[in-house]
Amino acid sequence: LIHTKAIIGKVTSVTYKLARGDHIKGLSKGGEPVVVPLKGWRGDVEKSGGGLFMESGCQSLSIIEYLLGNISRVAGDAARAAGIPHQSPETSVVMSFRAGGSYGRGSVHSYSGSSSSSSTSSSTSSSRRHRVVVGEQGVPGTASYNFAAAVHEDRLCVEGTKGSLEMSLFGDEPPMVTVAGGKQVHYPFQNPEVLHLPMMQRVVDCLHGCPMLEEVHHSADNEVRVLNVADAALRTFYRARDDHFWKRRHTWL
Numbered sequence: 001l002i003h004t005k006a007i008i009g010k011v012t013s014v015t016y017k018l019a020r021g022d023h024i025k026g027l028s029k030g031g032e033p034v035v036v037p038l039k040g041w042r043g044d045v046e047k048s049g050g051g052l053f054m055e056s057g058c059q060s061l062s063i064i065e066y067l068l069g070n071i072s073r074v075a076g077d078a079a080r081a082a083g084i085p086h087q088s089p090e091t092s093v094v095m096s097f098r099a100g101g102s103y104g105r106g107s108v109h110s111y112s113g114s115s116s117s118s119s120t121s122s123s124t125s126s127s128r129r130h131r132v133v134v135g136e137q138g139v140p141g142t143a144s145y146n147f148a149a150a151v152h153e154d155r156l157c158v159e160g161t162k163g164s165l166e167m168s169l170f171g172d173e174p175p176m177v178t179v180a181g182g183k184q185v186h187y188p189f190q191n192p193e194v195l196h197l198p199m200m201q202r203v204v205d206c207l208h209g210c211p212m213l214e215e216v217h218h219s220a221d222n223e224v225r226v227l228n229v230a231d232a233a234l235r236t237f238y239r240a241r242d243d244h245f246w247k248r249r250h251t252w253l
Contacts, residue, residue, distance in 0.1 A: 007162065007163055007177050007179060007185075008158065008159075008160030008161075008162050008163040008164060008165055008177060008179070009160040009161035009162030009163065010160060010161045011068060011100075011139050011158055011159070011160050012139060012159050012160060012161060013139055013140055013141065013158075013159045014064060014068060014099055014139055014140075014141040014142075014156070014157070014158050014159070015141065015142050015143070015156075015157045015159075016060055016064065016141075016142075016143040016144075016155070016156045016157070016169070017143070017144050017153050017154075017155050018056060018057075018060060018143075018144070018145045018146070018153065018154050018169075018170075019144075019145075019146045019149035019151060019152060019153040019154075020052075020056075020146070020147050020149060020152055020154075021147075021148065021149055021150060021152065022038075022052055022147040022148070023035050023036060023037070023038070023081060023084065023091050023147050023148040024036075024148060024149075024150070033150065034083075035081050035082065035083035035084060035148055036083075036084075037084050037085060037088045038051065038052070038088075038089070042055070043088070043089070045089050045245075045246040045249075046246040046247075048089070049227075049230075050089050050090060050230070050234055050238075051078075051080075051089035051090045051091055051093075051147065052091075052145075052147045053078070053090060053093045053145050053147075053230065053233075053234070054230060056145065056147075056170070057093060057143075057145050057230060057233075058223075058226050058227065058230050059169070059170075060143065060156070060169050060170075061143070061226050061229055061230065062222060062223065062226045063156075063169055064099055064141065064143075064156070065099070065222060065225070065226060066222075067158070068099040068100040068138075068139065068141075068158075069099055069100025069101065069138065070099075070100065070225060071097045071098070071099050071141075071225070071226075071229045072097065072098050072138070073096075073097055073098040074095060074096070074097045074229055074232035074233055075095065075096050075097075075232075075233075076093060076094065076095035076096075076232060076233025076234065076235070076236065077093070077094055077095075077236055077237070078090035078092065078093045078094075078233070078234055078236070078237035078253075079091070079092055079237070079253070080092075081148035084148075087249035087250065087252060090234065090237050091146070091147050091148045092144075092145060092146040092147065092148065093143075093144070093145045093233055093234070094142070094143070094144045094145075095142065095143050095144075095233040096140070096141065096142050097140075097141050097142075097143070097229070098137075098138040098139070098140060098141070099138055099139050099140075099141045100138040100139060101136050101137045101138025101139070154168045154169060154170050154171055155167075155168065156168070156169055162179060162180065163177055163178055163179035163180060164177070164178050165177050166178070172191055174186045174187050174188040174189060175187045175189075236253070237252060237253045238251075238252055238253075239251045239252065239253070
């Protein structure tokens with residue numbers, strides 16, 4: 001990906017779609033999919049903060065920020081699938097945002113109709129190097145998440161002035177770059193056996209008294225920002241995210 005910016009040119013838009021069947025557990029006697037709520041801590045909003053979007057969604061948004069810069073100007077909507085009991089967390093989320101550029105250097109702004117609000121978050125270093133070229137105004141982006149889907153899909157697409165980059169964020173499929181004329185180039189790679197090993201090693205080193213690297217501080221700031229982005233996308237569904245919303249389930253959409 002380090003060389004991608006020379007291949008796809010300046011980024012013009014980004015889209016991401018994640019569709020999985022986490023909420024579908026087999027078929028009924030009539031042959032219809034059985035849609036069920038989450039169990040365990042993932043189904044407990046007080047512990048999880050929401051549905052699976054708070055897990056897989058935050059991970060994917062963090063990668064988008066890593067590639068393009070801070071996410072801002074967030075608008076979102078969410079719903080629960082038919083068959084899921086009322087007062088259960090959301091099963092699908094759609095959102096729009098701006099990635100990178102001068103918009104992403106401050107707070108995360110969420111928009112709902114004609115009103116707007118901002119949630120305070122710490123901004124990451126503006127000198128951080130991103131993996132692709134983003135203009136001063138940033139680029140528009142959309143993301144959709146559906147955890148009660150029949151067909152699996154995991155696809156990030158970054159469009160540029162010279163080509164596009166497509167890749168899976170949770171799978172092993174190699175990233176693919178398509179340039180003008182339709183030529184496609186694949187970049188095979190091998191995922192590490194334990195994806196979280198580098199992060200966990202840094203945590204263990206810190207607990208043993210080793211100085212925390214500056215990149216770890218930046219990483220923590222980034223994750224706080226991403227959580228604010230997720231809050232902005234879910235604010236309409238939960239009717240607010242800056243209170244004990246898990247205690248007022250009757251007000252959720």
